[in-house]
Amino acid sequence: MDRERQQELREKDRQYVWHPFTQMKDYAAQDHVLIEKADGIMLYDADGKSYYDTISSWWCNVHGHGNPRIKEAIRRQLEQFDHIMFSGLTHQPGIELAEQLVQVTPDGLTKVFYSDNGSTAVEVAIKMSFQYWQQIGQQSKTNFVFMENSYHGDTIGAVSVGGVDLYHAMFKPLLFNAIRVPSPDVRQLGNERTPEREAALVADALDAVRTLFRERAHELAGIIVEPMIQAAGGMVIYPAAYLRGLRELCAQFNVHLIADEVATGFGRTGRMFACEHAGISPDILCLSKGLTAGMMPLAATLCREEIYAAFYDDYATQKTFFHGHSFTGNPVACAVALESLRLFRDEAVLEQSQAAANTLTEQMNTFTSLPHVADVRQLGMIAALDLYRDPETRTPFASDLRIGTRMYHAGLAEGLILRPLGDTIYYWLPLCTTPSQIEDIVERTQRVLRQVTAPLS
């Protein structure tokens, strides 16, 4: 694209667009990257410069950009029919996707309720759990529990169960009351991490839940959790033992376990779903992002049969779940999701990405010796580290240094789309990333890291 046209588009971008999660004033001085092409893990700007999409376009992309089978699936579906209503009417892609989701997700989830994005998948879960208890005669069970540092989306219901104050504190007067429990964030152990101390920290976090449940389970509808990794809260990877403990407590005290696998689902953590690391099944499961391989909006909330059964009655009993969105079960999105699942099978995507994940492990180890780096961690194709002025004592950089933002800008110059969360630098790689691409990404990142931190040392 010629420079004049680029300039025109950039001006219009500033004039008309309000970008998400963006302080638009930051953008006065620094152009957004104008993308013109995407292929595999690579994005190309309007000058033809390439960037690694190291965060899979907000943790969505699975098989790389421009996958020919996905494009063909869209074309094929459009030849049949485009969007139709999913109430009163039904269609093959919506039905077959539901069947396959029930098959690939953890055991015991039997019904699929579609919506459009992660936030709505969580809203559906909350409303479903809430209405369930009302309809089985336990009307006092109206409260929800969430974890410190958790993030479940940006609609008011999802924000109400969010634990990251930066995103949530402002809207307090609009939120319903929910109860916060501690995160089993093993980084709290600092340099004192041992398996024993980790186990003790998990036990303490579970004790807090147990105490709460013992006192108030009769008022609690559900607890919502990001299995294995609290992503937006700082890529907090925690032990599977916590999930196993939570599953037991929820069963014992009759509280729904709601697993938000919007980010972790579809292979990113090395298993198809993060719950598999703990060998558990939730009562309600939220999916989006990777569901369509990151191509287009679609979400699903799955639940156990007993939840569905509590809504299934004569119309006059008024037990219908009155929730829906115009584009629920969009046939094109369902066709894409089906093709993505076929790709998982035909190309043994999970098995293939294991080799890449092993390379990522090796490569992440090379960060540990770099200055300012602490808490290098990884799960499947996700890896993260934290930057500190003094990593020994976990003394942070002054916040006005905006280390993460500096890493972002320096990353662009090195051909990397990084998007640090505060001073946490992370990768969230497409499953198609090859070992040699990972080596290249890490090498570039380490150049960026040295460049950003050297003047501050």
Added chain:
Amino acid sequence: MDRERQQELREKDRQYVWHPFTQMKDYAAQDHVLIEKADGIMLYDADGKSYYDTISSWWCNVHGHGNPRIKEAIRRQLEQFDHIMFSGLTHQPGIELAEQLVQVTPDGLTKVFYSDNGSTAVEVAIKMSFQYWQQIGQQSKTNFVFMENSYHGDTIGAVSVGGVDLYHAMFKPLLFNAIRVPSPDVRQLGNERTPEREAALVADALDAVRTLFRERAHELAGIIVEPMIQAAGGMVIYPAAYLRGLRELCAQFNVHLIADEVATGFGRTGRMFACEHAGISPDILCLSKGLTAGMMPLAATLCREEIYAAFYDDYATQKTFFHGHSFTGNPVACAVALESLRLFRDEAVLEQSQAAANTLTEQMNTFTSLPHVADVRQLGMIAALDLYRDPETRTPFASDLRIGTRMYHAGLAEGLILRPLGDTIYYWLPLCTTPSQIEDIVERTQRVLRQVTAPLS
């Protein structure tokens, strides 16, 4: 599709899918219609039987199904790039669509914030309005006002400003407190409707708002309204004078006017936006459904420059609008929306649909002489009527008769997708519907109506 395959899919549908807004037990006895093809206003089931999509697949479809230019726009965009993140990165379809939305919407709206569906467009509006007042030092302005009978979506924030108890009452403990004002529903006048009485009813409804604003404007962030027609609340078409009055009151008392044109936008009411009937501009505008011509999920929330400006500051001042969804600004959806706007221009869609709307007026008049019919009403390509046991006295049918559901089933046999709201029968036609199609639809509907009501008379 052969019968065996159909049977298999229907069984899987019942086994795996939880459809939106559906009492699934209703579906035990009656199959959902399995759609296999769609073209223009017609849907075709797996036996090849055709149905008029008289409600535009939940009020979404604009140019008919399978429009070749829309399909080509999707193909073209996929050849360039599929989904990429819209933060830090930007792209031509997202930018150009924002520019065009600012141009085609009512004056004074300058910035576009994308999301995925009507509910999220409303959530964005609520959070934007709320945070605005916090940031300009009017922290007490935290409450929202909504109209009786209104519907703004199904996420917790949207439900909080909803006025249809069937959808909303159940979730009361999760909702924020919002203030209900009367709907200027002129049907309340029954057979006594005259222009003078309508004007008085509108004046009363505005008086209620004025009284509220006078007492509590210092606590009010915004009032949300469906311009001209409360759709899910029963296709309540109200006088434009109400909107003009509301616009004045909001300006006078410094309360945001939030227009939810998710359903009414993009030509359905005979104007590009329903606000144009009253010649007003809101402070915040919510769009979805017709935005992509009903093809795929996309939404936008537009606002005035002064709202945007209250968030534009140095990052450290913490005024960033922390809201976003993974698929925000999806390039394919933006490309579709751009193509739809090109279709509006190239094919003079609004002008063309005027002829159809005139036919609809004539045809709707033929309902008035039928038994059980009252309050025949119309606005552009939307038309509705109510069924009563005795229309003179507005005595309803017994609710367990489920007249609407009977109309739906009898409609299917006559090749119509009707989806009554209670005993309100309505059309929400694609703008491509031709006059002769309208005549055919009305003729079939009248057959259905006679068939359903005759045994009840």
